[in-house]
Each structure stands twice: as C-alpha cells, then as structure tokens.
Amino acid sequence: xxxxxxxLLDPExxxxxxxxxxxxxxxxERLWKLYFLRPAANPAAxxxxxxxxxxxxxxxICLASYTVNATHEDGPPIRxxxxxxxxxxxxxxNQLIWQVVxxxxxxxxxxxxxxxxxxxxxEAQVGYLRGKQx
Numbered sequence: 001x002x003x004x005x006x007x008l009l010d011p012e013x014x015x016x017x018x019x020x021x022x023x024x025x026x027x028x029e030r031l032w033k034l035y036f037l038r039p040a041a042n043p044a045a046x047x048x049x050x051x052x053x054x055x056x057x058x059x060x061i062c063l064a065s066y067t068v069n070a071t072h073e074d075g076p077p078i079r080x081x082x083x084x085x086x087x088x089x090x091x092x093x094n095q096l097i098w099q100v101v102x103x104x105x106x107x108x109x110x111x112x113x114x115x116x117x118x119x120x121x122x123e124a125q126v127g128y129l130r131g132k133q134x
Contacts (some may be wrong), residue, residue, distance in 0.1 A: 009114075009132040012077060017052065018126050022082070023064040028057030030122045034114040035097055039106050049104060053093065055117075060087045065100075 016022050017031070025031075035051040051065045066082040088096070101111055114132070119125045 009129055013050065014126070014129050017129065022050075022066065022079075023052045023054055023062070023084075025054065025122050026057065029054050030120070031055075031116045031125045032061055033116060036112040036114075037101065037104055037106055038110055038112065039104065040110050049100065051097065051100070061090060061093060062086050063088055063093065 013034075013036075017034075023031075032053040032055045034053070035049075037049040037051075039047070047067060047069045049065070049067050051063055053061055053063045056062055062085065064082070064084050067080050069078045069080070097111075101108065114129075116125045116128070119128055
C-alpha cells in the first residue's frame with residue numbers, strides 16, 4: 001500500500017474534489033484520506049475505484065465511494081456504483097477499505113492512500129493536491 005502520493009493525481013479527480021461534485025464540502029469540513037484502487041493486472045481497462053473521506057465539522061467521518069472508467073473517446077469518464085456514508089467510525093472505515101481491496105483482488109501495492117489529516121483546511125488540502133497533479 002502506498003501511503004504517499006507517489007503517483008500523480010489525475011486532474012479530473014482533483015477537479016471533482018475541488019468542485020464537490022462527488023463529496024460536497026460544507027463550512028468547517030476538510031478532507032480526511034483519499035483512496036485510489038488501481039488494478040495493475042489490466043491497465044488497459046483504465047478503471048479505478050475511488051474512496052474519498054472527509055472529516056465533518058462535528059468530528060464524524062463521511063465517505064463517498066465509486067468506480068470510474070475512462071471512455072475510449074474524448075468524453076468524460078463514466079462513474080458507477082456511487083455510495084455515500086454520512087457517518088462511519090474510523091475502525092469501520094479501515095475494515096471497509098481492506099474488504100474492498102480483497103474483493104477487488106488487487107495487491108496492497110495497487111492501493112494508493114493520500115493522507116490529508118495533517119492539513120488543517122480544505123483550501124490548503126486542495127493546494128497540496130494541486131502539486132500532485134499529472
């Protein structure tokens with residue numbers, strides 16, 4: 001498992017985070033951790049599973065999880081299997097992540113985790129992520 005942003009962040013992922021199109025950010029909220037599952041066995045499929053988490057103003061963790069498939073033409077990527085959980089304990093979140101890894105039949109090295117917990121504002125987090133853009 002990669003816990004550093006070793007791969008460059010897809011500009012489309014950054015745009016959807018900044019715009020709140022998948023995980024809406026309210027005042028006082030910030031991102032928690034971002035998870036990207038990128039199966040290496042079939043890179044031609046250009047599919048990945050993304051799990052975005054945020055720390056809500058009341059201290060609870062919220063997540064949005066979905067699969068994104070690249071289109072073969074220059075159209076926008078196709079999102080599917082969107083799930084949103086508004087209140088998930090951190091230990092349950094960790095169990096869920098490993099369950100998704102096992103069910104996806106990917107190795108732990110195909111999971112990239114971007115830990116944003118030490119950055120204290122959403123704006124600063126977006127600035128940090130812009131430096132990781134492809």
